[in-house]
Amino acid sequence: MAQQLLEVTDLHTQFFTRDGVVRAVDGVTFEVAAGETLGIVGESGCGKSVTALSLMRLIPVPPGKIVKGSIMFDGADVLKMDDDEVRGIRGNNIAMIFQDPMTSLNPVLTISRQISEALELHLKMDKSEARKRTIELLDLVGIPSAKKRVDDYPHQFSGGMRQRVMIAMALSCNPKLILADEPTTALDVTIQAQILDLLKNLAREFRTAFILITHDLGVVAGMTQRIHVMYGGKIVEKADTAELFANPKMPYTWGLLRSIPRLDERRKAKLVPIEGLPPDLIAPPPGCRFEPRCQYRREICREKEPELEHIPNSKPDHEARCWGTQQGGWLVDTDWHKEVGDTRVIEEIKQEVAQLPPEPKPGDVPPPPTAI
Amino acid sequence: MLRYVIRRLLLIIPTMFFVALITFTLAHATPGSPFDRNENKPLPQATIDRLNRYYGVDQPIPVQFVTYIGNLLRGDLGLSFTKGRPVADIIGQGIGTSAQLGVQALLLALAFSIPLGIISALKQNTAADYVSLMFATVGTTIPSFVIAIFLIYIFGVTLRFFPITGWGTWQNEVMPTVVLALGPGAFLTRITRASMLEAIKQDYVRTARGKGLSERVVVVGHVLKNALIPIATIIGPATAALITGSFVIESLFNVPGVGRLFVISIEQRDYPTIMSTTMLYAFLIMIANITVDILYGVLDPRIKVA
Numbered sequence: 001m002a003q004q005l006l007e008v009t010d011l012h013t014q015f016f017t018r019d020g021v022v023r024a025v026d027g028v029t030f031e032v033a034a035g036e037t038l039g040i041v042g043e044s045g046c047g048k049s050v051t052a053l054s055l056m057r058l059i060p061v062p063p064g065k066i067v068k069g070s071i072m073f074d075g076a077d078v079l080k081m082d083d084d085e086v087r088g089i090r091g092n093n094i095a096m097i098f099q100d101p102m103t104s105l106n107p108v109l110t111i112s113r114q115i116s117e118a119l120e121l122h123l124k125m126d127k128s129e130a131r132k133r134t135i136e137l138l139d140l141v142g143i144p145s146a147k148k149r150v151d152d153y154p155h156q157f158s159g160g161m162r163q164r165v166m167i168a169m170a171l172s173c174n175p176k177l178i179l180a181d182e183p184t185t186a187l188d189v190t191i192q193a194q195i196l197d198l199l200k201n202l203a204r205e206f207r208t209a210f211i212l213i214t215h216d217l218g219v220v221a222g223m224t225q226r227i228h229v230m231y232g233g234k235i236v237e238k239a240d241t242a243e244l245f246a247n248p249k250m251p252y253t254w255g256l257l258r259s260i261p262r263l264d265e266r267r268k269a270k271l272v273p274i275e276g277l278p279p280d281l282i283a284p285p286p287g288c289r290f291e292p293r294c295q296y297r298r299e300i301c302r303e304k305e306p307e308l309e310h311i312p313n314s315k316p317d318h319e320a321r322c323w324g325t326q327q328g329g330w331l332v333d334t335d336w337h338k339e340v341g342d343t344r345v346i347e348e349i350k351q352e353v354a355q356l357p358p359e360p361k362p363g364d365v366p367p368p369p370t371a372i
Numbered sequence: 373m374l375r376y377v378i379r380r381l382l383l384i385i386p387t388m389f390f391v392a393l394i395t396f397t398l399a400h401a402t403p404g405s406p407f408d409r410n411e412n413k414p415l416p417q418a419t420i421d422r423l424n425r426y427y428g429v430d431q432p433i434p435v436q437f438v439t440y441i442g443n444l445l446r447g448d449l450g451l452s453f454t455k456g457r458p459v460a461d462i463i464g465q466g467i468g469t470s471a472q473l474g475v476q477a478l479l480l481a482l483a484f485s486i487p488l489g490i491i492s493a494l495k496q497n498t499a500a501d502y503v504s505l506m507f508a509t510v511g512t513t514i515p516s517f518v519i520a521i522f523l524i525y526i527f528g529v530t531l532r533f534f535p536i537t538g539w540g541t542w543q544n545e546v547m548p549t550v551v552l553a554l555g556p557g558a559f560l561t562r563i564t565r566a567s568m569l570e571a572i573k574q575d576y577v578r579t580a581r582g583k584g585l586s587e588r589v590v591v592v593g594h595v596l597k598n599a600l601i602p603i604a605t606i607i608g609p610a611t612a613a614l615i616t617g618s619f620v621i622e623s624l625f626n627v628p629g630v631g632r633l634f635v636i637s638i639e640q641r642d643y644p645t646i647m648s649t650t651m652l653y654a655f656l657i658m659i660a661n662i663t664v665d666i667l668y669g670v671l672d673p674r675i676k677v678a
Contacts, residue, residue: 087585087586088584089584090581090582090584091582091583091584091585092584095582096582098575098579098582103575103576104575104578104579105579106576106579107598107673107674108597108673109594109597114579117580117585117589118583118584118585121583121584121585153674155673166579169583
């Protein structure tokens with residue numbers, strides 16, 4: 001494995017509210033290599049976004065606080081930096097693409113201003129250089145007639161175009177890591193595909209590491225090398241993408257796979273939801289956090305929390321947090337295909353994964369950026 | 373843009389007509405006459421009749437209105453019933469003073485309220501916030517005459533820093549300006565705080581921080597620019613109210629402005645003065661609103677002035 005760019009160890013982020021302490025991120029450990037794309041998947045409120053915001057120390061303090069853990073980025077601990085050092089990293093080495101492009105751009109500033117700002121700050125460009133670079137970036141992310149539109153305001157752009165602007169902003173200082181927090185959730189389906197294509201191509205061209213955060217397994221399938229599934233503030237399954245779709249080892253992941261909708265459904269097959277609600281992170285269940293909703297649960301699941309461990313019959317880096325699928329568990333030999341039911345979606349996704357172009361070898365000259 | 377301004381300016385004419393019509397009707401509908409002021413020593417009926425004829429008050433009210441509008445169009449605001457002088461002269465004498473006092477008060481109010489509101493919002497729920505909130509509450513709830521009397525007692529009577537009444541030197545102007553600025557200033561502090569708090573929790577502020585901008589650039593460049601929009605809404609009418617003078621302040625400090633004229637003319641049923649002061653106020657409010665609307669277009673690109 002290549003040199004790790006980001007190593008997050010035992011990260012705990014909590015929110016101190018009137019009702020109690022919300023353990024939004026509760027001991028998360030993962031790493032991202034330079035140029036790698038990692039997917040973090042989970043339903044709303046499982047701690048994905050808080051994890052991402054913690055990496056840039058953008059958690060609002062108070063009520064939020066990173067209470068424990070370390071975030072080693074490029075050899076330095078982000079959590080030990082002073083405010084100036086963190087600001088030197090934000091936008092410069094780590095950039096973020098937010099969920100809602102409609103509200104994430106400042107309505108009273110021009111697009112040019114909002115992108116140039118970071119260029120002037122981190123790359124010390126003067127105004128005309130920054131403007132020239134801004135136009136190039138807008139071109140790169142596929143804004144038609146970028147030169148004419150650079151002085152427009154956000155409200156003159158559609159949602160998809162605004163997300164392209166956000167992407168251009170994130171790319172502007174050539175960061176080593178881009179956090180994309182539900183980058184396509186607020187967009188309609190056709191635009192989603194375009195934006196994902198754009199991200200995929202840019203990730204390859206710039207060899208920037210990406211963390212793609214989403215609730216939609218379909219989104220991460222074609223884009224990421226590895227996937228971490230989060231539930232209730234913890235990572236519950238880690239595997240490389242092909243392995244996760246071929247051989248998922250956690251009933252929660254099965255549930256997620258079951259609930260991917262398909263457009264060409266001929267039969268009247270219903271989407272199978274995961275019953276129940278995500279756990280209350282103020283007072284999480286004492287055992288496995290998924291236990292109350294798990295149809296395979298046993299006594300031990302409620303009593304003791306499983307660790308994230310390597311799973312038998314799987315690739316060496318495949319880990320899951322489940323008593324049932326771990327060594328000696330009662331789900332070790334369960335055929336997940338039967339459990340998931342209709343597997344056509346999964347087959348399609350597997351094909352898509354197989355078609356992923358090989359990773360560029362270090363030393364390759366990246367192709368000249370083209371407008372997508 | 374120019375067409376928009378011209379259209380808005382032309383709209384002032386019909387509005388002014390209706391303001392005149394309503395004010396005229398209301399003023400004349402109020403019981404009493406300009407010439408029954410002293411109850412102990414009423415004027416002889418013959419004198420009242422003569423005065424009524426002289427000022428045209430004996431005519432039917434619609435006729436009086438038409439005459440008034442006719443005169444108004446020729447630039448004649450009429451004679452004050454109680455002072456016997458042209459209303460234009462009386463207002464002309466006082467408006468300069470009132471406007472000067474008003475502008476000073478407005479600038480003072482802006483100078484302390486906007487920084488105070490910003491600090492208050494940035495340091496929400498800290499001592500600094502509570503102090504500024506307390507000031508804002510005191511400023512809006514305690515009537516200006518109470519504060520004025522306090523100031524007169526402390527700085528005028530006890531410490532003798534400033535003269536108690538009068539106008540003309542800067543020492544004269546300090547206390548009325550401060551007292552007049554207090555009310556709008558306190559209100560603006562609250563508005564600034566509220567709209568800063570609203571703007572600061574928006575997603576784009578997180579985006580700005582995510583770019584690595586310093587907190588100062590985030591606040592001034594991103595938050596304040598958005599927070600100014602509601603503030604501008606308040607400043608327009610506040611300006612119109614301030615430059616037309618304040619009855620309380622002008623009376624207490626004996627400032628020769630038009631604010632007093634406003635109230636006294638109503639009390640005395642001095643119809644031409646009532647009309648002129650009301651219409652002046654209406655006119656300034658309309659100008660202020662047009663200015664604010666144009667300003668919106670500058671502050672917020674989403675609002676198209678057309």
